[in-house]
Amino acid sequence: MDERKSDRLATLVFWIFGALTILVLGFIVVQILVRGIATAFKPSFFLGKPEAIKAGGGVLPMIISTLYLVALTMVISLPLSVGAAVYLSEFAKDGLIVKFIRFSLDSLATLPSIVFGLFGMTLFCIYLRWGYCLIAGALTLSILNLPVFLRSTEEALKLVPITYREASMSLGASRWTTTRKVVIPSAMPGIITATILPIGRIMGESAAIIYTTGLFIRNIPLSPVDTAAPLAGYIWYAQSEAMVPDYKSVVDGGAALLLVMVLVVFLLARYLGKRFQNKSHAGK
């Protein structure tokens, strides 16, 4: 086959693969939206309280639970991951301890999320007697996300050229000052991007939270130790356990709403990341 033909064929093949992926994704998104969008944006649904046995319940406490859970998880895991990533990439000398940490992280990354859920329940809810609550869910999700979060933060730090570090150290800066004033600011856009992806995962995670935060509530959770019911878990609950006659529309509406929420949070995080990036590139 001549060079030009084979190139065209390759282009076509890869185009088909690309198109297939988009098609599958598009199909799912359209299905979810078509089925649920009408319910999702009914004020009585997204501003209402859920019902236990009657039809017509809403999901406002679940929306709040989800947002609360995302915020709490980020507050816990961001400093933890960035701190650990800074240690691994800037301070640690390659040795047994670092190898052990990496091995543990890789093992952690392969565990199914239900294992984290059961672990969180055993430790936080039962052993520490916290019961179902937001903070138990947030801690569980922080552990769940640690490997991904840490790895991507570390990658962002590794992308900072070694020459920046050398320049700073050669001017008489300590390693910590170099990390604080040069490495982290330069890696910030990457770190922000690294934090966006887990947000989607936290919002959509159900297995890790059904045993830790709770599944059904009627009032909006206020404190981190309140029982909550994040939307993703509630969708599962409504589908499999709930006794409301209109559970089908609760599930569809909830799914569409969750999709829209993830999208909004995603776009918001990206916008903030971009803004930060522009600011840091403008100098100052």
Next chain:
Amino acid sequence: MMEKKIAIDSLNMNYGSFRAIEDVTLDILSRHITALIGPSGCGKSTLIRCLNRMNDLIDGVRVEGRVLLDGDNIYEPTYDAITLRRRVGMVFQRPNPFPKSIYENVAYGPKLTGMRGKDELDYIVEESLKKAALWDEVKTNLRESGLNLSGGQQQRLCIARVIAVQPEVILFDEPCSAIDPVATQLIEDLMAELKKNYTIVIVTHNMQQAARISDYTAFMLVERQGEPGRMIEYGDTNAMFTNPKDERTERYITGRFG
């Protein structure tokens, strides 16, 4: 008066089990330019990085022997590397300004030592940029990113950044290898000016450059592959380039290898 600024005394440097340089003894005179020349891989960059302990940053580096700065051994365990690097600044092979504004690049060092006052910082930034012959080109856009400058300008920004720390010695590690001839000329002129106030050591692979700008030259060589780099000859630059004592030096500077 020939004042010794740095005395390198029987210095060996090892990366793990590999010995990179061996038994280097060399005096660096105050307010003169000393050039380190030699073929690639001869250990000249390694040697210059021993003078401000930049090699400390690499795992598995072990140094034996002494490097005396004004008579004090910088490899004494009690010697503080941070203080050392403020006294012995460095300009690198590739210009490496921070992704910050021109102003912040120059102010970085002074701020480390706790300088905060705006007037004070403004003054030192302006003075440093002037000494680095960059002020006229950047005085209207100090707030712009240092990365937007041309390569030669970036290298002068890095020189200004070093000057702002007010070091006594400035190490140049092949400072012109990544910039064009016109910018190289500017930097060479600048060095000639800087040696009035600073002790300068420059690593260069360019023998003409060493001959043009330096007062003293040290020639280093790895004789057989796998052996450490050793210093072959050291002396007055003119004498070495017109009448080298060692046959290996002669072969190198006449371009027969390297």
